Amino acid sequence: MQTEKILRNCRLCPRECGADRYAEKGFCGESAAVRIARAELHMWEEPCISGTKGSGTVFFSGCNLKCCFCQNYEISHLGKGFELTREELAETFIRMQDMGAHNVNLVNPTHFVPQILDALEICGERLRIPIVYNSGGYEKPETLDMLRGKVDIFLPDLKYFDAQASREYSGAADYFEKAIAAIRRMANIAGKPIIEDGIMKRGVIVRHLVLPNHRHDSLRLIEELEKRFAADEIMVSLMCQYTPVYRAAEHKEIDRKLSGFEYKTAAERLEQAGFAGYFQQRDSAQEKYIPQFYSAKYY
Numbered sequence: 001m002q003t004e005k006i007l008r009n010c011r012l013c014p015r016e017c018g019a020d021r022y023a024e025k026g027f028c029g030e031s032a033a034v035r036i037a038r039a040e041l042h043m044w045e046e047p048c049i050s051g052t053k054g055s056g057t058v059f060f061s062g063c064n065l066k067c068c069f070c071q072n073y074e075i076s077h078l079g080k081g082f083e084l085t086r087e088e089l090a091e092t093f094i095r096m097q098d099m100g101a102h103n104v105n106l107v108n109p110t111h112f113v114p115q116i117l118d119a120l121e122i123c124g125e126r127l128r129i130p131i132v133y134n135s136g137g138y139e140k141p142e143t144l145d146m147l148r149g150k151v152d153i154f155l156p157d158l159k160y161f162d163a164q165a166s167r168e169y170s171g172a173a174d175y176f177e178k179a180i181a182a183i184r185r186m187a188n189i190a191g192k193p194i195i196e197d198g199i200m201k202r203g204v205i206v207r208h209l210v211l212p213n214h215r216h217d218s219l220r221l222i223e224e225l226e227k228r229f230a231a232d233e234i235m236v237s238l239m240c241q242y243t244p245v246y247r248a249a250e251h252k253e254i255d256r257k258l259s260g261f262e263y264k265t266a267a268e269r270l271e272q273a274g275f276a277g278y279f280q281q282r283d284s285a286q287e288k289y290i291p292q293f294y295s296a297k298y299y
């Protein structure tokens with residue numbers, strides 16, 4: 001009932017577009033029906049998330065951001081995916097656990113939070129592995145509060161400081177202010193990072209992808225994190241895998257891969273800041289990491 005009330009006038013994310021998702025799609029491109037495009041073990045998350053057995057990634061269709069360089073544009077922008085009932089979504093989570101996953105990793109879940117909570121309720125005590133909320137960072141604290149006691153690990157992006165960049169590349173001029181407030185709330189909900197035997201149990205890992213010709217924006221973001229968070233409060237994962245896919249070529253300044261110099265500049269600044277976390281190997285900047293997505297249920 002709560003789910004229906006929320007989705008009748010959807011304000012789950014900062015778009016607050018007010019869509020009646022039983023009658024229409026919101027800005028995120030999704031109606032009330034849950035759609036995913038893939039649910040499989042994934043080895044290429046951070047080492048404490050993928051571990052030795054893999055992370056149980058469930059990729060949700062649609063997105064509240066419109067990033068012109070989105071690697072998953074087939075599902076986030078072009079709408080690929082297939083519908084699941086709440087019961088089927090619950091069974092999908094259990095399937096991840098049965099396959100040996102260290103966690104259930106909800107990829108881009110923001111616009112389906114009420115339906116995911118319904119599915120977790122259906123799973124009940126059968127689901128014993130941590131739940132990871134893996135999002136673009138464009139979130140409302142009120143929506144994150146719904147996840148208290150349900151989600152153990154947050155894996156938000158922090159993409160831009162500069163409003164012009166976030167407007168041009170993702171269609172969200174207010175991205176930084178929304179994302180930094182969301183990360184603050186995530187850290188309050190999850191608490192400090194806890195890693196046992198190399199596997200994360202609780203906490204927040206902020207992901208930042210360094211963009212070509214934007215290293216000064218990366219430096220500014222690291223400075224903002226340093227000002228707002230204690231060094232042991234969050235972890236930071238600095239990524240270099242930027243590839244100019246989808247509509248990136250429309251912006252010539254980001255129509256190339258990242259240089260070693262650009263990544264090193266950001267990496268050295270992050271080291272100074274003292275957050276624990278990860279640096280990505282530059283040889284991982286390849287399209288082979290884009291997984292296969294499906295239009296019909298295949299498992």
Ligand code: SF4
Nearest residue numbers: 010013017026028111
């Ligand atoms: S989740 Fe989708 S429908 Fe809801 S406010 Fe955001 S964009 Fe609009």
